[in-house]
Amino acid sequence: MEQRRRIKRPPTGRHQRTGSARRPGQQTSQRIFTRRARRRRGRRLLALAAFLLALAGVWRLSAWAAEGVQALLEPPPVSSAPNSAPTGAPAAESWELTLVNADHPLPEDWQVQPVEVKGGQRVDERILPALQQLFDAARAEGLYPVVASGWRTTEEQRQIMEDKMEAYRREGYPELLARQAAAQWVAQPGTSEHELGLAVDINPDETMGTGRELYDWLLEHAWEYGFIKRYPADKVDITGISNEPWHYRYVGQEAARAITEQGLCLEEYLEQA
Numbered sequence: 001m002e003q004r005r006r007i008k009r010p011p012t013g014r015h016q017r018t019g020s021a022r023r024p025g026q027q028t029s030q031r032i033f034t035r036r037a038r039r040r041r042g043r044r045l046l047a048l049a050a051f052l053l054a055l056a057g058v059w060r061l062s063a064w065a066a067e068g069v070q071a072l073l074e075p076p077p078v079s080s081a082p083n084s085a086p087t088g089a090p091a092a093e094s095w096e097l098t099l100v101n102a103d104h105p106l107p108e109d110w111q112v113q114p115v116e117v118k119g120g121q122r123v124d125e126r127i128l129p130a131l132q133q134l135f136d137a138a139r140a141e142g143l144y145p146v147v148a149s150g151w152r153t154t155e156e157q158r159q160i161m162e163d164k165m166e167a168y169r170r171e172g173y174p175e176l177l178a179r180q181a182a183a184q185w186v187a188q189p190g191t192s193e194h195e196l197g198l199a200v201d202i203n204p205d206e207t208m209g210t211g212r213e214l215y216d217w218l219l220e221h222a223w224e225y226g227f228i229k230r231y232p233a234d235k236v237d238i239t240g241i242s243n244e245p246w247h248y249r250y251v252g253q254e255a256a257r258a259i260t261e262q263g264l265c266l267e268e269y270l271e272q273a
Helices: 024-073 125-140 154-170 175-183 211-225 233-239 253-262 266-271
Strands: 114-116 122-124 145-149 199-204 227-229 247-250
Touching: 114 125, 122 125, 125 145, 125 211, 125 227, 125 247, 154 175, 199 211, 211 227, 211 253, 227 253, 233 266, 253 266
Parallel strands: none
Antiparallel strands: 114 122, 145 199, 199 247, 227 247
16 A cells, blocks of 8 residues: 655744844844944934034124124214203203293202302392393393393292282281282292292383383393293283282393293293293
């Protein structure tokens, strides 16, 4: 009898190794390669981030440098001289534009530099040159002004107010009405421009001319020397003082010109600031 040969059958699926299966050594090598690739990728990202940060720093330094160069090239701002005469709106810090009235009492730190003028009255020495020029110009026109009243101390102003009130009392005014009537002509102590030393009451030398001629001339020409008629007849509701054609206040030439040309009083002019 013929002997039967054993035919080897191919292994079943459970025991068969496919071509995709990896041996243990191959798997370890693959893991190492993957980790190395990740490390290289991480180092590249870190290098890129460092480069971007360095680039941003260089840009910022360049901007700072440009700003510094620009600051060096730009000229410094030019400051205006203090106490310079205003050209348009008034300069609030100018001493000649200091406002004193019933609502704005004399500043506590105000300092007067009194100097005596002909006739015995005193004014602040800062206005003396302009006042002298004003009087010289008037005399050249045949007018002879004199300073009837100049700088007053607070005590002197108080006495003038009391004298005015007493005059109304003698006319039969009750106390309250006497005070109100006096206030129409005399400022309360601490609120008078005469306490500034920048205001003068100008009267004519009666032996040489009339008041009307002098007041008309002052109304037309006083601004040329920095003076204004302080209490016009049409501004009583603003100034609180009745018309005084003799009372002139120094404000500086530019301000005096603007006030005169625009028909303002000092309060209105300062509101433009």
